Amino acid sequence: MTSQTSQTSTTATPAATQGSHMWVMTLEIPGREMTTQYGTWTPPADATRYDVFTALRDHIAAQQPEMKSANCVFFSLEPNRL
Template sequence: MTSSTAPSVTDTQAAPQGSHMWVLTLGMPGGAQTTAGGTWTPPAGATRYDVFVALRNHVVARHPQMASANCVFFSLEPNQL
């Protein structure tokens, strides 16, 4: 018999997490898209725009072909319920 249970909160918090959760999707017109996400603690005094630019640069560094891509989706939320 197989038992299926949801992971506990302690299971998902095993590794340290940042203060904010983010998701960013970049897409080329009529072409490829990439979505990335994670958690991050922005530097003190950072604006939402500062965080967007830093995260976009982070994604483009890993996917250089997205350097001229459009932002299709961006979400930045406090990492708490």
């Protein structure tokens, strides 16, 4: 099984230029491939959690087309603040 980790925003980015939410998503094609990506994003004001989930999943699939039919094994979306 191949495992990949990608980053869509750098960790050294000043907080003022980061998105309002931090996200992590792991997709897996069982027995074949897995990818974990993370970053920050400011969703539209009327967006639902599901809207963000599907947008991020589509974003990953655009980068890695083989992940279009992968299983989501982890998803986290949290406000980007301490």
